[in-house]
Amino acid sequence: MLDLIFPYYLWVKAAHVVSVVVWLGGQCLLVVQLASHRQVLAQQGNADLLSAVEQRCLRLVVNPAMLATLLLGATLFFLRGPELLGEGWFQVKLVFVVAMMALHGAIAATVASLRRETVSAIRIRALQLAGLMLTAAIVSIAVIK
Numbered sequence: 001m002l003d004l005i006f007p008y009y010l011w012v013k014a015a016h017v018v019s020v021v022v023w024l025g026g027q028c029l030l031v032v033q034l035a036s037h038r039q040v041l042a043q044q045g046n047a048d049l050l051s052a053v054e055q056r057c058l059r060l061v062v063n064p065a066m067l068a069t070l071l072l073g074a075t076l077f078f079l080r081g082p083e084l085l086g087e088g089w090f091q092v093k094l095v096f097v098v099a100m101m102a103l104h105g106a107i108a109a110t111v112a113s114l115r116r117e118t119v120s121a122i123r124i125r126a127l128q129l130a131g132l133m134l135t136a137a138i139v140s141i142a143v144i145k
């Protein structure tokens, strides 16, 4: 099976980068929207429409793109072979990827919280900052190695 895919390694890598862009771009926009959601909730006391948009964004864009990134990344890993696990850049990248998945969970939890009550501005700012720093770290590690 892997032998069949190997000639398409660069295509798999391109698809991996596309899914990364959609995942992290979508996640970044979602967090920007959470800040607006918080303001609308404070002013009007109700923001059900924004909650519905955020749920759709997670379900239709961000979650599938995250899954595609992980599956395509795993495919690249198997194509390269287990010796990749011995390379420092890959170990550090995996640690940051786990942190990014935890951040994804924290963003999804904040979307759920905002359906019921407001959340602190600091929490949303922290999600924004963590997303930016993790994106910069993972992409730099993957490209510069």
Ligand code: HEM
Binding pocket: 013, 016, 017, 020, 069, 070, 072, 073, 074, 076, 077, 080, 097, 100, 135, 138, 139, 142, 143, 144
């Ligand atoms: C937030 C998550 C991720 C981001 C932002 C990311 C980013 C990238 C980027 C930008 C590249 C292209 C590097 C280049 O060729 O210059 C790349 C390649 C690669 N990624 Fe990921 N990746 C992520 C998750 C993963 C995961 C979960 C795995 C494995 C389980 C993985 C394995 C790989 C492998 C093996 C390559 C190919 C390296 C090469 O050909 O030299 N990635 N990644």
